[in-house]
Amino acid sequence: xxxxxxxxxxxxxxxxxxxxxxxxxxxxxxxxxxxxxxxxxxxxxxxxxxxxxxxxxxxxxxxxxxxxxxxxxxxxxxxxxxxxxxxxxxxxxxxxxxxxxxxxxxxxxxxxxxxxxxxxxxxxxxxxxxxxxxxxxxxxxxxxxxxxxxxxxxxxxxxxxxxxxxxxxxxxxxxxxxxxxxxxxxxxxxxxxxxxxxxxxxxxxxxxxxxxxxxxxxxxxxxxxxxxxxxxxxxxxxxxxxxxxxxxxx
Ligand SMILES: NC(=O)c1ccc[n+]([C@@H]2O[C@H](COP(=O)([O-])OP(=O)(O)OC[C@H]3O[C@@H](n4cnc5c(N)ncnc54)[C@H](OP(=O)(O)O)[C@@H]3O)[C@@H](O)[C@H]2O)c1
Numbered sequence: 271x272x273x274x275x276x277x278x279x280x281x282x283x284x285x286x287x288x289x290x291x292x293x294x295x296x297x298x299x300x301x302x303x304x305x306x307x308x309x310x311x312x313x314x315x316x317x318x319x320x321x322x323x324x325x326x327x328x329x330x331x332x333x334x335x336x337x338x339x340x341x342x343x344x345x346x347x348x349x350x351x352x353x354x355x356x357x358x359x360x361x362x363x364x365x366x367x368x369x370x371x372x373x374x375x376x377x378x379x380x381x382x383x384x385x386x387x388x389x390x391x392x393x394x395x396x397x398x399x400x401x402x403x404x405x406x407x408x409x410x411x412x413x414x415x416x417x418x419x420x421x422x423x424x425x426x427x428x429x430x431x432x433x434x435x436x437x438x439x440x441x442x443x444x445x446x447x448x449x450x451x452x453x454x455x456x457x458x459x460x461x462x463x464x465x466x467x468x469x470x471x472x473x474x475x476x477x478x479x480x481x482x483x484x485x486x487x488x489x490x491x492x493x494x495x496x497x498x499x500x501x502x503x504x505x506x507x508x509x510x511x512x513x514x515x516x517x518x519x520x
Contacts, residue, residue: 272319274344275491276300278327278385279354281308283455284404284487287480288351291488293319297349300340302327327354327381328373337388346396349491350389352382353404355422357461360415371418378422383429390433393442400443402487403430407450407503411511423448427501434500443498445490450505453477478506 275292279285280301286308289301293316301309302325309322321343325336340347355378358370386401393399408416409423430446437444451472458468482504490499 272296272298273348274298274300274340274346275349275351276302276323276340276347276389277351277353278302278325278381279404280312280322281305283457284449284452284480284483285351285353286312287484288353288487289320290316291481291484292349292351292491295488295492298344300344300347302336303354327385328376330384333381333384333388346392346399347389348398349400349402350385351402351404351487352385352426354381355404357408357419357457359461362415363417366417374418374422378419379425382426386429386433390442394437394440397441399441400445400491401430401433402445402447402490404483405430405446405448405501407448407505409446409448410503413512431500434498441495443495445499446501447483447486447490448501448503449478449483449486450503450509451475451477452479452483452506454479475508476506477508478504 281303302323326332406423408420453472
């Protein structure tokens with residue numbers, strides 16, 4: 271019997287690459303997102319091991335309906351990859367859009383939290399399962415314009431670690447993957463809403479690829495059952511730390 275993985279945000283970027291990689295590893299993958307046609311295109315290449323599921327993680331009813339559909343088809347979810355997420359804008363906090371902040375919190379924090387809340391009891395009951403969350407280096411390293419996006423990813427990191435504390439004595443695993451600069455996804459286009467500005471983010475940089483992240487997720491998910499990778503920060507070699515700034519009087 272192949273293991274069942276639910277991958278959110280499977281219609282693009284990391285999620286699509288993770289779905290492809292997990293199918294190659296022998297998982298049956300339920301790929302969730304809002305854009306059904308993108309999921310169907312993925313199904314056309316992956317075949318019967320990939321199941322498209324329309325789910326908006328900002329909508330509690332949509333999560334409930336999606337999970338009910340999974341329950342009708344499968345015994346349980348062995349691997350939940352909470353990947354759906356987004357950054358919106360790079361404005362400093364004092365100029366940022368409140369709508370953008372609320373959407374990031376609704377998606378990256380509330381959506382992910384609702385999924386954890388819904389899926390975790392079944393994993394504990396079966397004493398088996400793995401939750402892999404997509405955090406970010408932005409959750410640990412502040413940068414100008416990162417404000418609420420970074421804060422949502424700090425939440426994801428701390429929730430992942432706190433889950434480990436609560437799951438003590440069970441076989442259920444939790445991992446937070448924290449990628450740095452990664453190209454070839456829709457992330458910067460969604461964030462900047464401008465194709466040229468989005469392309470400039472990666473110009474001249476040998477950024478990570480979605481396949482690198484899929485590789486990381488597959489690795490943590492296929493360790494022996496006694497092994498829990500708590501957090502895994504991964505950056506391209508071309509990226510490093512900026513250091514502190516001191517504003518000086520002229
Ligand atoms: N790319 C990077 O540099 C980077 C670095 C660190 C962390 N991350 C994190 O990695 C994750 C994936 O990023 P990515 O680069 O692959 O971005 P992406 O290419 O923009 O893909 C985001 C995915 O999330 C889905 N999504 C967005 N809002 C959703 C919602 N309300 N309900 C369901 N699905 C939703 C999108 O699908 P639909 O639009 O079809 O719903 C899409 O499949 C995110 O959590 C991001 O914060 C990315």
